[in-house]
Amino acid sequence: MDDLTPRKRPSPLPVTARCERCGESWTTSSELDAHMETEIAELLRLGNPIAGIRNLQAITDISLKDAKSIYYHVTQENGRCHHCSARLDGKRVTLCESCSCLNYDW
Numbered sequence: 828m829d830d831l832t833p834r835k836r837p838s839p840l841p842v843t844a845r846c847e848r849c850g851e852s853w854t855t856s857s858e859l860d861a862h863m864e865t866e867i868a869e870l871l872r873l874g875n876p877i878a879g880i881r882n883l884q885a886i887t888d889i890s891l892k893d894a895k896s897i898y899y900h901v902t903q904e905n906g907r908c909h910h911c912s913a914r915l916d917g918k919r920v921t922l923c924e925s926c927s928c929l930n931y932d933w
Contacts, residue, residue: 844920846900847927848910853896856887864919868933871901901931
């Protein structure tokens with residue numbers, strides 16, 4: 828193989844997430860960076876979940892079921908639990924101390 832042949836990018840590692848509150852588990856990807864997470868969260872928060880879910884699938888190659896599970900766990904307001912609105916600890920992925928819900932606080 829010569830140096831001009833494009834090389835296939837290695838697949839990102841799958842990450843399994845589980846919400847203690849609802850009991851749902853899903854697969855996400857280690858491929859998302861903070862910028863992509865923020866863009867997806869903005870689409871979801873601005874009332875365009877279909878575009879947010881499609882972008883998430885296109886970037887990560889995860890299933891529709893997994894993308895929808897992530898959508899349901901993205902905070903509606905930064906720093907507040909998507910389920911009970913309690914204050915979160917500032918991490919981008921965190922469990923709510925009040926209700927044990929997993930939150931993507933992107």
